[in-house]
Amino acid sequence: MTLEQVENQGFDASELRAGRIIIGCSECQALCINGTPIHEEGCSNDMHECDTIGCDNLVSAKVKICEDCANIEFESDFWLFARN
Ligand SMILES: [Zn+2]
Numbered sequence: 001m002t003l004e005q006v007e008n009q010g011f012d013a014s015e016l017r018a019g020r021i022i023i024g025c026s027e028c029q030a031l032c033i034n035g036t037p038i039h040e041e042g043c044s045n046d047m048h049e050c051d052t053i054g055c056d057n058l059v060s061a062k063v064k065i066c067e068d069c070a071n072i073e074f075e076s077d078f079w080l081f082a083r084n
């Protein structure tokens with residue numbers, strides 16, 4: 001894993017130190033178990049799968065659906081009219 005990858009998973013206080021990534025999160029006491037960084041339960045930086053059925057993009061705990069799905073939803077909000 002790279003520092004960028006762990007930061008993308010919400011570990012925003014991580015740092016590179018002596019060739020190792022030290023996992024850190026500004027919102028919880030992040031743990032690292034078997035090389036997998038995990039947030040404490042309920043951490044607002046934690047990632048979960050997009051709520052849209054069939055979409056498994058990871059999104060932060062602050063939002064329900066990913067940007068892709070949010071855009072689709074926005075576009076479908078328009079009313080359709082015939083030209084004449
Ligand atoms: Zn956290």
Ligand SMILES: [Zn+2]
Pocket residue numbers: 050051052055056057065066067068069070
């Ligand atoms: Zn999605």
